[in-house]
Amino acid sequence: MTPASTPHFSFATLADADRIHTIVEAAYRATGDAAGWTTESQILDGQRTDLDEITSLIDQPAGGLLTARQDGKILGCCQLERRSDHAYFGMFAVDPTLQAQGLGKQLLAEAERVAREDWGLDEIRLTVIAARTDLIAWYRRRGFRPTGVSSPFPYGNERFGLPKVEGLHFDEFSKSL
Template sequence: MNLNVRTATAADVGPLLSLIGSAYRGEESRKGWTTEADLLTGDRIDEAGLLAKIAEPDGVMLLVTDGDDAAASSGSGGALVACCELLRRSHGLGYFGLFAVEPRRQGGGLGKRVLRIAESYAREMLGMERLEMQVIWTRAELIAWYVRRGYVRTGEKRPFPYEQLVSGARALRDDLYFEILEKDLVGSEEAISVVR
């Protein structure tokens, strides 16, 4: 499958909200393996939050479409299949988050490809030397997936933002927190240029 990657704009908010919602919350998310439906209800992010990420001067939202889709050849860009956020922090450190892959396309290697594209973009376009992410501690399978991709558990834990849940979302557990993972992008064996 060919993939097209570009930075998201305000015009992409609707489709991005649908993709993110389907990948993380509700019944649709259960078709994939990244669901948070047993941990949280409601929206993961709202329109205002997504627009803020798109407009962030120190970051980008990457939007990935299926280049094999008939729509791609007609000029409309193809079906939206994945997205992620990259945010510049300090001293070469960047943040990777809001990673969503369309649930029916999970488990076939698409997420791994998009992650590599994001890492390459972070290094080549944004000058990041390391990427960090935060994953809810109960997501052992997801943490293991990132570890297999070269991320290491730092031992750092961050509180879960219960007070910042949006649009009536609520947590189904009161013991959530984030584990922090990090990857060196400069010394990575996978430092292959995939950004065009």
């Protein structure tokens, strides 16, 4: 992506599942020179997700995986789900080679627009591993505030990764749209 370019946004189809899986794993689990600033490799090993979860998210009737594309190639994605009184934003990933160029901000802004304009919602929520202070700071700069709700990390469920540290949990954040 060039800095001046504008991506195209659309919800993923099942044909996109492999590319989305590649981006999500690279964004969350890459190490060394391949890692972007969003990697969780310092606190988690193993996979971030699998193709079953990705295809389930693509097929969900109340939302899906929103993608950012350029020239037809997926550059980033996020889960966007319509819940009763708010939108849920998750599995946010940008190709690590394209991070820190504004694509994440654009993708988040599009998710907020869909929730507000297409779904008529006035709030968006997300959860973040509390140890990810850099990521929390990024969301706070975009207007998200803590709700005070926390939930445990699913220790023992390898589908979500293999913790390297004890005490992981998720904190919930919300933003008025």
